[in-house]
Amino acid sequence: MSYPKAEELVTAISAHFLSFRKLSARRILGIGFLCDWKHCIEFGAPMTECNWLVSDNWVKSEEFSYKLFTSRYVKFPNQSPSATPCSVTPVGYPYSIGSTADLVCKHVFSVLQTRTDFDLDQTILSTYPFDRTGPIDMVSLSKEYVSKYGREYLFEMRA
Amino acid sequence: MKRSVGEKIGRSIEDHFPEGLSFLGITGIAVLDVFGFEIVWLFIGFCGMSLSAIVVNVRRRRATAEILDENESLIQVIKDGSRNFYDLWDARVHSIFHDCGLSDLDRVSIYKHDADKNVFLLLGRYAVQHDYRRRNRYHYPTDKGVMGKAWFNGEHFERKLPNPDQNFESYVQVNDEKYGISRETCDALTMKSTCLWAKRLSNEKKIPFALVVVESVRRENLDSHKLADFFSGEKLTELENFLDSLAFMEPNLRLARERGF
Numbered sequence: 001m002s003y004p005k006a007e008e009l010v011t012a013i014s015a016h017f018l019s020f021r022k023l024s025a026r027r028i029l030g031i032g033f034l035c036d037w038k039h040c041i042e043f044g045a046p047m048t049e050c051n052w053l054v055s056d057n058w059v060k061s062e063e064f065s066y067k068l069f070t071s072r073y074v075k076f077p078n079q080s081p082s083a084t085p086c087s088v089t090p091v092g093y094p095y096s097i098g099s100t101a102d103l104v105c106k107h108v109f110s111v112l113q114t115r116t117d118f119d120l121d122q123t124i125l126s127t128y129p130f131d132r133t134g135p136i137d138m139v140s141l142s143k144e145y146v147s148k149y150g151r152e153y154l155f156e157m158r159a
Numbered sequence: 160m161k162r163s164v165g166e167k168i169g170r171s172i173e174d175h176f177p178e179g180l181s182f183l184g185i186t187g188i189a190v191l192d193v194f195g196f197e198i199v200w201l202f203i204g205f206c207g208m209s210l211s212a213i214v215v216n217v218r219r220r221r222a223t224a225e226i227l228d229e230n231e232s233l234i235q236v237i238k239d240g241s242r243n244f245y246d247l248w249d250a251r252v253h254s255i256f257h258d259c260g261l262s263d264l265d266r267v268s269i270y271k272h273d274a275d276k277n278v279f280l281l282l283g284r285y286a287v288q289h290d291y292r293r294r295n296r297y298h299y300p301t302d303k304g305v306m307g308k309a310w311f312n313g314e315h316f317e318r319k320l321p322n323p324d325q326n327f328e329s330y331v332q333v334n335d336e337k338y339g340i341s342r343e344t345c346d347a348l349t350m351k352s353t354c355l356w357a358k359r360l361s362n363e364k365k366i367p368f369a370l371v372v373v374e375s376v377r378r379e380n381l382d383s384h385k386l387a388d389f390f391s392g393e394k395l396t397e398l399e400n401f402l403d404s405l406a407f408m409e410p411n412l413r414l415a416r417e418r419g420f
Contacts, residue, residue, distance in 0.1 A: 034420060037420060057246050058243065118408075122244070122408065123418050123420060125244060126410035126413060127412075127415045130297075131297050133294055133295055133296065133297075150349055
């Protein structure tokens with residue numbers, strides 16, 4: 001199964017986080033979700049082809065999970081959500097500087113870099129889509145969010 | 160007013176019982192010594208009081224330490240990454256469900272009041288049946304249903320609603336007339352409860368801040384007196400303290416927005 005954008009995001013997360021921080025598969029999934037959500041708020045579309053849903057008190061995506069557990073760079077001992085990578089191959093950052101994906105990743109990573117894992121969980125559980133359950137229509141929800149709460153205009157920061 | 164004063168005195172005696180007992184014992188011994196009374200049985204009685212105070216104090220400290228240890232270990236579990244805030248509450252409600260001795264037809268939920276939005280937020284839920292356990296929404300109105308009645312009156316018990324399998328129209332009608340619950344909401348309910356009990360919980364300042372709801376799909380399946388007894392005294396205080404102590408972990412949109420989401 002080909003999900004190239006999800007694969008790029010997994011690579012970006014592993015390039016940034018996994019060399020200095022042990023994250024569970026569940027939390028990596030959460031970071032992926034935050035990137036997609038932020039990209040939707042700022043640019044009106046997700047940065048991956050993942051279908052996200054809220055279930056069992058967490059966010060899930062079959063596409064992202066598949067790419068995470070089959071990644072060439074990150075190896076897990078098993079496919080449990082609480083598993084942490086047993087080996088990580090050093091890899092380059094996949095996005096070109098100034099691209100929308102790059103802007104979003106930089107924002108998300110910089111916010112999470114200095115935060116604890118507990119803060120990370122709390123941030124994910126606090127996002128607007130978490131009010132809902134089941135499959136999340138990120139595009140329409142992000143429009144609803146922007147109309148109610150505005151956005152930060154990362155797009156303008158690029159100029 | 161009288162009841163309120165009585166409650167205050169009762170609570171005060173309960174809270175400071177060991178200290179009071181210790182004070183009586185030591186004062187008694189001192190009085191016997193100062194006035195030179197040589198009454199052995201009184202001396203033994205006062206000594207017994209002082210010793211009992213020590214025993215009660217040790218027991219209380221042990222109970223408090225157990226709660227603190229449990230909180231610490233639960234916070235540690237969250238840090239380890241296997242559970243988050245809502246998982247933690249689900250686990251807590253699971254243990255309450257079993258302590259209550261509830262059946263496969265029942266469910267327990269705990270809701271926290273969001274003062275800004277004036278809605279209830281679902282914190283934790285447990286039922287044996289998967290469908291009943293599922294979270295279909297996170298926000299609930301404060302002026303509808305058994306929850307609304309309990310929020311207003313402190314406690315509410317609905318012994319039996321019409322059986323929705325036999326007469327759904329009647330179920331809808333009673334829910335609408337008695338609790339202000341619309342037909343659409345009734346249609347969407349995964350668990351069409353017919354026996355419900357709810358109690359309001361308060362924080363340290365005695366300000367209502369949460370609700371516990373026990374419900375069953377079988378009519379007259381819950382014993383309101385038994386539930387009221389269960390959610391009282393130390394058990395109630397423990398639950399209220401747990402809610403208070405975990406408040407800093409609660410997710411909310413304001414926090415997400417502050418962090419740029």
